[in-house]
Amino acid sequence: MYNLKNKVAIVTGSGRHKGIGEAIVLKLAAEGCSIVISDIGQAKGTEFAAEHIGATDEMNEIAENCRTLGVEVITVACDVRVEADCENLIAQTVNRFGRLDILVNNAGVGYIMEPFTEFKESSWDAVLGVNLKGAFLCSKHAAIQMQKQATGGSIINIASQAAKTGFPFAAAYTASKHGLVGLTRSNAVELGKYKIRVNAVCPNHITTGLGHWQNKFFSDKLGLSYDDYLQAIVDKNPLGRTGQAEDIAKAVAFLSSDEAAYITGEAMNVSGGEEYH
Numbered sequence: 001m002y003n004l005k006n007k008v009a010i011v012t013g014s015g016r017h018k019g020i021g022e023a024i025v026l027k028l029a030a031e032g033c034s035i036v037i038s039d040i041g042q043a044k045g046t047e048f049a050a051e052h053i054g055a056t057d058e059m060n061e062i063a064e065n066c067r068t069l070g071v072e073v074i075t076v077a078c079d080v081r082v083e084a085d086c087e088n089l090i091a092q093t094v095n096r097f098g099r100l101d102i103l104v105n106n107a108g109v110g111y112i113m114e115p116f117t118e119f120k121e122s123s124w125d126a127v128l129g130v131n132l133k134g135a136f137l138c139s140k141h142a143a144i145q146m147q148k149q150a151t152g153g154s155i156i157n158i159a160s161q162a163a164k165t166g167f168p169f170a171a172a173y174t175a176s177k178h179g180l181v182g183l184t185r186s187n188a189v190e191l192g193k194y195k196i197r198v199n200a201v202c203p204n205h206i207t208t209g210l211g212h213w214q215n216k217f218f219s220d221k222l223g224l225s226y227d228d229y230l231q232a233i234v235d236k237n238p239l240g241r242t243g244q245a246e247d248i249a250k251a252v253a254f255l256s257s258d259e260a261a262y263i264t265g266e267a268m269n270v271s272g273g274e275e276y277h
């Protein structure tokens with residue numbers, strides 16, 4: 001539908017089953033893109049424990065699923081908080097495919113929630129490190145490569161409804177996602193002359209691995225059952241459902257394509273009408 005044949009895309013944080021990143025790589029592969037699946041690959045300390053991350057085996061399984069769609073796929077482990085890893089991610093992509101057209105900054109941490117007056121410095125650093133600094137580092141090295149190619153490019157930041165609205169216990173997450181929209185706008189203005197478009201997509205609630213953790217966290221805080229909590233989300237949504245990872249993947253495919261050639265600096269809500277500013 002969007003004809004992304006001959007395009008090369010990196011999606012960070014795309015190595016976890018049921019994640020938004022997995023849906024994005026499958027959609028971009030279906031559109032004919034060559035794909036770089038990237039994730040942290042292994043547990044690191046308590047903040048990046050195995051239950052929350054895309055491990056190497058999972059990355060490889062997702063890569064196999066993409067290959068069944070007839071496209072070339074590689075996997076590259078990258079901790080987006082580490083500049084050398086981000087540089088290596090771009091280098092390996094160019095080594096294998098000769099170019100880079102699309103970067104999706106999807107890696108994110110949304111499971112570190114604490115009351116604000118008890119919010120630990122290490123928690124703040126972990127969330128900001130992945131959600132904001134990670135997008136900065138990957139965008140920087142992607143933009144260097146895209147400028148060299150001189151054929152433009154598309155950078156898409158997966159922000160959140162929390163980029164527009166505040167949420168309790170989520171000071172770091174909300175600040176990081178608001179910051180990501182700032183990064184999007186600044187980069188759009190600065191990189192436009194190279195025909196590099198930079199946009200954000202803002203999902204609301206999606207029951208991924210992270211979403212499932214958040215359902216449990218907020219239903220406990222509100223004293224609701226898991227199902228009643230989800231029903232309350234559905235009830236306040238104009239389109240009467242929660243989001244699906246595929247809804248986000250479709251928006252990313254559109255923003256990646258020439259159909260969006262005149263769109264940059266946007267923070268597009270994909271929320272069933274729940275968020276509209």
Ligand SMILES: NC(=O)c1ccc[n+]([C@@H]2O[C@H](COP(=O)([O-])OP(=O)(O)OC[C@H]3O[C@@H](n4cnc5c(N)ncnc54)[C@H](O)[C@@H]3O)[C@@H](O)[C@H]2O)c1
Nearest residue numbers: 013016019020040053054079080107108160206208210211
């Ligand atoms: N699920 C939702 O409701 C929702 C809503 C709004 C925004 N988002 C955003 O969508 C994105 C994807 O979230 P998801 O719900 O699919 O969760 P997820 O947990 O399935 O995906 C997040 C991925 O980020 C990876 N990651 C974490 N730290 C990393 C690091 N240091 N380096 C590289 N990768 C790292 C994880 O391994 C994981 O694969 C995140 O940015 C999240 O903030 C999700």
